[in-house]
Amino acid sequence: MNLQPIDMLKKYFGYSSFRKGQEKIIQSILNNKDTFAIMPTGGGKSICYQIPALSMEGITIVISPLISLMKDQVDTLRENGVNASFINSSLSSREVNEVILGAVSGHCKILYVAPERLEQDYFKNTVKSLNISMVAVDEAHCVSQWGHDFRVSYKRIAPFIESLSKRPVVCAFTATATPKVKNDIIELLNLKNPECFTTGFDRENLFFSVIRNENKLDFILRYISKNKNNSGIIYAATRKEVDSIYEKLLRKGYSVGRYHAGLSDDERTKNQEAFVYDDIKIIIATNAFGMGIDKSNVRFVIHHNMPKNMESYYQEAGRAGRDGENSECILLFGGQDIHIQKFLIQQSIPSYERQRIELQKLNSMIEYCRTTSCLRKYILNYFGEEYKLENCSNCSNCINDSELVDITVEAQKILSCVYRMNQNYGITLISEVLKGSKNQRVLSFRFNTLSTYGIMSEYKIKDIVDLINALIAEQYLTLTETEYPVVKLTEKSYDVLKGTKKVMRKIIIVKEQSITEDKTLFEQLKELRKELAYSEKVPPYIIFSDAVLTEMCKYYPTNKEVMLNLKGIGEKKYEKYGDKFEALIKAYVAENNIVANSIPLTTHHEVSSKSKTHMVTFELYKSGLSVSKIAENRKLSPKTIQDHLLKCAEEGLGVDLDSFIPEEYSELIYEKIRTLGTAKLRPIKEALPEDVDYMAIKAAICKCQLNKNVS
Ligand code: ADP
Numbered sequence: 184m185n186l187q188p189i190d191m192l193k194k195y196f197g198y199s200s201f202r203k204g205q206e207k208i209i210q211s212i213l214n215n216k217d218t219f220a221i222m223p224t225g226g227g228k229s230i231c232y233q234i235p236a237l238s239m240e241g242i243t244i245v246i247s248p249l250i251s252l253m254k255d256q257v258d259t260l261r262e263n264g265v266n267a268s269f270i271n272s273s274l275s276s277r278e279v280n281e282v283i284l285g286a287v288s289g290h291c292k293i294l295y296v297a298p299e300r301l302e303q304d305y306f307k308n309t310v311k312s313l314n315i316s317m318v319a320v321d322e323a324h325c326v327s328q329w330g331h332d333f334r335v336s337y338k339r340i341a342p343f344i345e346s347l348s349k350r351p352v353v354c355a356f357t358a359t360a361t362p363k364v365k366n367d368i369i370e371l372l373n374l375k376n377p378e379c380f381t382t383g384f385d386r387e388n389l390f391f392s393v394i395r396n397e398n399k400l401d402f403i404l405r406y407i408s409k410n411k412n413n414s415g416i417i418y419a420a421t422r423k424e425v426d427s428i429y430e431k432l433l434r435k436g437y438s439v440g441r442y443h444a445g446l447s448d449d450e451r452t453k454n455q456e457a458f459v460y461d462d463i464k465i466i467i468a469t470n471a472f473g474m475g476i477d478k479s480n481v482r483f484v485i486h487h488n489m490p491k492n493m494e495s496y497y498q499e500a501g502r503a504g505r506d507g508e509n510s511e512c513i514l515l516f517g518g519q520d521i522h523i524q525k526f527l528i529q530q531s532i533p534s535y536e537r538q539r540i541e542l543q544k545l546n547s548m549i550e551y552c553r554t555t556s557c558l559r560k561y562i563l564n565y566f567g568e569e570y571k572l573e574n575c576s577n578c579s580n581c582i583n584d585s586e587l588v589d590i591t592v593e594a595q596k597i598l599s600c601v602y603r604m605n606q607n608y609g610i611t612l613i614s615e616v617l618k619g620s621k622n623q624r625v626l627s628f629r630f631n632t633l634s635t636y637g638i639m640s641e642y643k644i645k646d647i648v649d650l651i652n653a654l655i656a657e658q659y660l661t662l663t664e665t666e667y668p669v670v671k672l673t674e675k676s677y678d679v680l681k682g683t684k685k686v687m688r689k690i691i692i693v694k695e696q697s698i699t700e701d702k703t704l705f706e707q708l709k710e711l712r713k714e715l716a717y718s719e720k721v722p723p724y725i726i727f728s729d730a731v732l733t734e735m736c737k738y739y740p741t742n743k744e745v746m747l748n749l750k751g752i753g754e755k756k757y758e759k760y761g762d763k764f765e766a767l768i769k770a771y772v773a774e775n776n777i778v779a780n781s782i783p784l785t786t787h788h789e790v791s792s793k794s795k796t797h798m799v800t801f802e803l804y805k806s807g808l809s810v811s812k813i814a815e816n817r818k819l820s821p822k823t824i825q826d827h828l829l830k831c832a833e834e835g836l837g838v839d840l841d842s843f844i845p846e847e848y849s850e851l852i853y854e855k856i857r858t859l860g861t862a863k864l865r866p867i868k869e870a871l872p873e874d875v876d877y878m879a880i881k882a883a884i885c886k887c888q889l890n891k892n893v894s
């Protein structure tokens with residue numbers, strides 16, 4: 184009997200609904216169309232070719248660039264009861280032969296190969312006897328010189344496919360969306376009239392924050408002291424910084440490892456494995472780290488330094504929360520970061536033209552660090568996507584995660600000291616003067632005679648440095664871009680000195696990133712998972728993802744029916760591990776007198792409404808509250824609530840759009856929409872009577888679009 188894709192999703196992977204785009208992509212492949220899909224990191228690309236592979240006759244060959252990724256995928260598939268294998272340089276020739284035999288005998292459904300294999304005659308000849316129904320190219324951007332991980336052997340893929348006696352359906356997957364790379368992929372892989380899908384780049388479960396005014400190390404320490412049990416990555420710009428953060432955290436007794444190019448291969452592999460296997464919780468790394476890992480339970484990614492562009496940032500930050508559970512991406516921004524990145528660009532790129540491009544990209548990155556509006560919207564706009572909401576309720580600019588402290592007096596002291604030192608020195612010397620240091624340089628310049636000498640003697644030097652950096656970040660001061668950066672006053676400085684402007688400093692409130700209410704059970708389940716992972720020799724998240732454990736902590740499943748209803752438990756997994764987890768939960772429930780929540784019935788297209796803020800609004804709306812009441816209730820602006828309701832309407836939920844469109848003007852509104860188009864709202868607004876508000880226009884546009892989709 185032929186299972187439908189949705190049933191396979193449940194049977195093999197244990198999920199009961201597809202993520203955005205997956206179903207259409209799968210359908211396109213099953214219709215035998217070449218297919219090209221762009222989805223963000225963690226978006227769920229693998230399933231898009233694995234499910235068709237299972238329903239097609241014959242074998243699927245997956246080209247994948249990294250040995251560790253292949254192993255990870257094959258482990259995952261085997262755990263789910265799918266017969267999959269890989270061929271790469273980590274196998275002996277005997278092992279390779281065994282895999283090939285398995286393929287020829289028709290046992291193996293999915294075969295992962297490294298692109299280099301396609302150059303070997305032996306491989307090419309044996310493969311000719313296989314019934315290949317599909318070739319899936321993962322990380323397809325590797326074929327393009329414009330992508331960041333160009334691999335020469337990816338160019339072998341197209342000729343390899345042409346050499347087969349029957350052309351299989353070909354599909355390609357990537358998270359890189361620049362037009363150049365897109366075109367290269369289609370052309371160089373020789374895709375035939377491909378169906379192209381872009382699912383959108385939003386990762387709703389990620390909380391984005393930029394932290395500007397804090398001492399970076401202090402912040403990291405505060406953060407991880409609250410998040411001891413979570414897995415996380417801390418990226419730093421240089422080896423030296425990695426080492427220094429690593430040593431500090433190690434000394435404080437945290438479970439940490441490090442990763443950078445200065446370590447031996449052995450040590451790097453060892454540290455990476457320890458992280459993947461949850462033996463250490465936190466890894467501190469340069470950006471060389473992460474390419475080869477699909478660890479799904481990374482709960483936070485902290486950038487100790489601003490990366491060079493948004494592409495790198497989103498890729499690195501995107502390693503958080505692949506399992507779909509709430510996770511945090513934190514960028515620590517300091518004035519020095521700009522200086523370092525500019526310097527690196529100027530030093531490392533000889534071509535003037537390329538420098539210019541890189542500097543432009545850097546500027547967008549800096550703007551991200553400085554913007555006060557929604558970070559999610561900024562990211563999505565950067566990648567060419569429209570984000571309809573003004574407030575995502577899930578980034579540091581959309582929710583208030585800080586308290587404000589008045590530092591006007593300190594700022595005045597610092598600014599006047601800079602002024603008295605003729606705006607001619609760096610941060611350290613200024614701090615020493617304010618502190619009242621007797622060091623040689625201070626004395627030799629006779630700064631001890633200034634009226635600002637020692638006026639902050641009660642502070643530690645480090646805290647004065649922090650304050651200066653905070654003022655730089657907020658542009659009350661600026662640093663020159665010279666080899667030895669000098670601190671200068673800005674226009675904003677004078678208002679502070681005159682006493683007409685207050686300076687407030689944001690102090691971030693650090694929270695625990697917790698994905699479950701029942702932490703005790705969660706930790707016990709993690710322990711059990713780890714034991715099983717050891718005996719199975721696979722990483723813990725391959726046994727069950729954090730998302731599955733979270734579900735267990737919510738529904739306390741103690742029988743097969745409930746277990747199989749949880750998202751992420753397929754039949755094979757249940758057979759293998761179900762009883763062990765049931766036993767643990769039974770004991771825990773008995774011991775703590777817990778009455779289990781009943782599990783909601785799942786429908787195929789159910790969207791998890793858990794973390795979706797517009798759904799919270801929708802619930803209130805359904806209960807009859809007005810927009811202003813909902814806004815009050817949720818401490819959000821009425822405009823945000825309206826945006827939420829529009830999103831609900833777009834998703835086909837019952838929102839009465841007409842109630843937002845004043846009847847007497849509705850004809851007129853529709854007419855203006857027709858004649859002026861919907862690219863810009865302002866011209867429409869200006870063409871209408873003043874009492875027609877933006878919401879009326881947006882609601883009308885939304886209605887038009889919904890009608891279009893129906894007809
Ligand atoms: P990508 O290759 O796009 O970065 P993966 O294929 O590695 O992403 O998938 C990321 C995670 O999402 C995996 O843990 C996977 O099991 C999970 N996942 C994929 N599809 C679904 C789905 N429909 N429902 C829930 N989780 C899913």
Ligand code: MG
Nearest residue numbers: 228229321477
């Ligand atoms: Mg992938």
Ligand code: ZN
Nearest residue numbers: 557575578581
């Ligand atoms: Zn936001």
